[in-house]
Amino acid sequence: xxxxxxxxxxxxxxxxxxxxxxxxxxxxxxxxxxxxxxxxxxxxxxxxxxxxxxxxxxxxxxxxxxxxxxxxxxxxxxxxxxxxxxxxxxxxxxxxxxxxxxxxxxxxxxxxxxxxxxxxxxxxxxxxxxxxxxxxxxxxxxxxxxxxxxxxxxxxxxxxxxxxxxxxxxxxxxxxxxxxxxxxxxxxxxxxxxxxxxxxxxxxxxxxxxxxxxxxxxxxxxxxxxxxxxxxxxxxxxxxxxxxxxxxxxxxxxxxxxxxxxxxxxxxxxxxxxxxxxxxxxxxxxxxxxxxxxxxxxxxxxxxxxxxxxxxxxxxxxxxxxxxxxxxxxxxxxxxxxxxxxxxxxxxxxxxxxxxxxxxxxxxxxxxxxxxxxxxxxxxxxxxxxxxxxxxxxxxxxxxxxxxxxxxxxxxxxx
Numbered sequence: 001x002x003x004x005x006x007x008x009x010x011x012x013x014x015x016x017x018x019x020x021x022x023x024x025x026x027x028x029x030x031x032x033x034x035x036x037x038x039x040x041x042x043x044x045x046x047x048x049x050x051x052x053x054x055x056x057x058x059x060x061x062x063x064x065x066x067x068x069x070x071x072x073x074x075x076x077x078x079x080x081x082x083x084x085x086x087x088x089x090x091x092x093x094x095x096x097x098x099x100x101x102x103x104x105x106x107x108x109x110x111x112x113x114x115x116x117x118x119x120x121x122x123x124x125x126x127x128x129x130x131x132x133x134x135x136x137x138x139x140x141x142x143x144x145x146x147x148x149x150x151x152x153x154x155x156x157x158x159x160x161x162x163x164x165x166x167x168x169x170x171x172x173x174x175x176x177x178x179x180x181x182x183x184x185x186x187x188x189x190x191x192x193x194x195x196x197x198x199x200x201x202x203x204x205x206x207x208x209x210x211x212x213x214x215x216x217x218x219x220x221x222x223x224x225x226x227x228x229x230x231x232x233x234x235x236x237x238x239x240x241x242x243x244x245x246x247x248x249x250x251x252x253x254x255x256x257x258x259x260x261x262x263x264x265x266x267x268x269x270x271x272x273x274x275x276x277x278x279x280x281x282x283x284x285x286x287x288x289x290x291x292x293x294x295x296x297x298x299x300x301x302x303x304x305x306x307x308x309x310x311x312x313x314x315x316x317x318x319x320x321x322x323x324x325x326x327x328x329x330x331x332x333x334x335x336x337x338x339x340x341x342x343x344x345x346x347x348x349x350x351x352x353x354x355x356x357x358x359x360x361x362x363x364x365x366x367x368x369x370x371x372x373x374x375x376x377x378x379x380x381x382x383x384x385x386x387x388x389x390x391x392x393x394x395x396x397x398x399x400x401x402x403x404x405x406x407x408x409x410x411x412x413x414x415x
Contacts, residue, residue, distance in 0.1 A: 022049050022057045026403040033399060035303065035406075036344065039332035048316035053087060055325045056318075059332035061339040061356070063315050067328055069361030073307035083308045083325045117366070128226070129369045132172065136377045139167045144385055148415075153392050156411040157265050161378070165260035168374055169253055174225030175214070183210070187257060211249050226252070252367065259301050260371040262407045264378050267295035269411060271383070272391055274346045281348055281383055288380040291348040292372050295379070297355035298346050303331035304404045305359065330356045331406065386415040 022042060025031055031038050039059050042049060047060040058064050067073050074080075143163055147154045154160065166187070170180045186207040214227055222228040230245060271278040281287050307326045312319060320326060334355045335343040358368035365371075382389060392412035400407045 021051055022046075023051050023053070023055065027401075031403065032401065033397075035331060035403065036335050039329065039335060043332060043336060048318045050318070055087075055327065056320055057327045057329065058315065059329045059336075060316070061333040061336035064328045064330065064333045064356060065360055067307065067315065067326065068305075068356070068359055068363070070313065071362075072309065072311040072313045073326060074310040075307060075363060076310070079308040079310060079323075080306070083323055086323065087325070117362070121366070126369060128229070129373055132168065132370070133373060133377065135171055136164075136168055136374055137381070139164060139171075140377050140381045144381060148386075151415060153412065153414045156268060156413050157261065157408055158410065160382075161261045161264040161268075161411075162257075164264070164374055164378055165257050165371075168260075168370070169257065172226050172370075173214075173249070173253055174218070174223055174227055179210070183207070183253075186210075208246065208250070211246055211253075215245060215249065258405070258407065259365075259367070260374050262301040262405070263292075263296060263371055263375045265408045265411050266299040266301060266406060267292065267375060267379055268382065268389075268413075269397070269408065270295055270298050270346055271379070272389070272413075277346050277348050278383065281380075282387070285380060285384065287348050288376050289372075290350070290353070292375045292379065293353045293355065294346065294348050294350050295375070296357040296372070297334045297340070297350075297353060299406060300331040300334050300355075300357045301406055302357065302404070303406050304329045305363075327404075330359070389413060389415045 022038075025038055026035065042057070042059040047058065047063060049057040049059070051057065058067060143160050147159055150159070166180065166184050169175075170177075170183065175183060186203045215231060218225070218228045218231050222231065227249060230248060271281070277291075281291055304327045307328065309320045309322050309324045309326060312321055314320070333339070334357060337343050339354075340350070358365035358371075390413065392414045395412040397411070398409040400409055
């Protein structure tokens with residue numbers, strides 16, 4: 001096998017035959033550093049791959065785009081639990097969390113999904129998101145000021161990228177400033193659900209109590225925040241039940257935190273590895289909106305989403321049977337040469353950039369516009385205010401082990 005070194009890592013040129021077990025290959029150190037050569041091999045040789053365990057892995061743009069809109073592939077909580085159980089997996093963490101969440105947008109199919117999504121859409125409007133821009137800018141400026149004061153080096157993930165979405169979502173939901181450190185602590189604890197079920201469940205209990213009290217206050221004293229807007233959807237004929245309201249608040253507050261953090265982290269790293277594109281953005285700050293779309297495509301945070309076959313169907317000449325699990329690799333689709341010209345090249349002005357980083361179809365990410373708004377402000381401000389921004393000398397990049405998420409543990413920068 002021959003390879004060439006690129007700004008994004010080692011890229012295969014020979015494209016040998018794909019591994020017999022894609023899942024095992026994803027867990028190797030090489031794939032953790034850079035999964036895109038592996039995706040290229042799978043797209044070329046086995047784009048609809050069935051693992052020895054009977055799990056399907058899809059890596060081609062056309063197949064994944066169609067699958068995301070196909071109701072024969074289910075996101076239903078109960079189907080998902082049965083499918084994992086049939087494989088003999090340890091479901092303690094999964095089942096505890098799904099029981100706590102109840103039936104929310106992210107684990108239901110139509111018609112329940114459509115009803116829940118419609119109600120949340122009323123509160124989570126484009127106008128409401130755009131109205132946050134000035135507030136996001138103030139938060140970003142404060143975080144940059146703090147980084148500069150502590151400089152001349154910073155871990156972008158810890159000091160900046162992980163702090164921004166928590167501050168923004170607390171603003172959006174009207175969570176008081178004095179409560180925010182505790183809310184962040186809860187997030188960190190139930191993020192470790194699979195490692196420490198007891199402590200994570202305790203955090204979920206406390207967080208649910210806090211949200212319930214917040215909802216009661218907003219019923220008595222509504223404001224301009226998103227909780228008040230969701231409470232207002234509880235009309236007589238078309239309403240969120242109390243448990244659905246609580247679960248919707250839970251999932252909306254929680255879901256965007258990690259995605260936004262690593263959209264910023266992955267995006268800044270990509271720019272630093274492509275100095276020509278960084279210079280291009282500095283010369284033309286008006287590119288920022290399209291730049292964020294390209295950064296989201298180039299190194300996708302959510303590398304894959306999971307579905308369960310609810311009704312037999314055929315994809316790419318293969319028959320997927322009811323009850324089987326299907327992993328849809330968004331990261332692979334975003335580098336598919338059948339959809340994107342020269343897909344391994346970062347191009348901040350890429351035309352027709354219909355990437356799948358935030359999904360497609362009925363489960364398209366509701367928080368995508370907010371994540372992109374934060375990335376626009378954050379990346380644009382960093383580029384403008386820190387002209388000497390660079391990777392710290394000797395910086396070692398460490399990627400977190402979950403192959404379904406592309407997330408840096410740290411990003412040491414100097415400026």
